[in-house]
Amino acid sequence: MVKKGEIYVKEAVIRTMTKDGIDYICITDIARQKNAVEPKDVVKNWMRQKNTLEYLGLWEKLNNPNFKGVEFNPLLSEAGSNSFTMSPSRCVE
Structure with missing residues (x-):
């Protein structure tokens, strides 16, 4: 419900x-x-920060038994650079 x-x-x-x-x-x-x-731009900028992705990765690790940390790690290495973009749909993939 x-x-x-x-x-x-x-x-x-x-x-x-x-x-x-x-x-x-x-x-x-x-x-x-x-x-x-354009509130989506605020969300996208928040999601591209390294500390946000670290938090989301930790949350997934603790709460999602199907989380594939190995596939998530490349995102962390790119996070914060000027060319890095992130969106909710990309994070889910």
């Missing part, structure tokens, strides 16, 4: 969702506070 809701942070509405007892928040809603026209 999926339960949807909202929280309010400094008068901004952030959508939430609970699925299988796990709470999620919409990072696009948070990014919209920095760039209302």
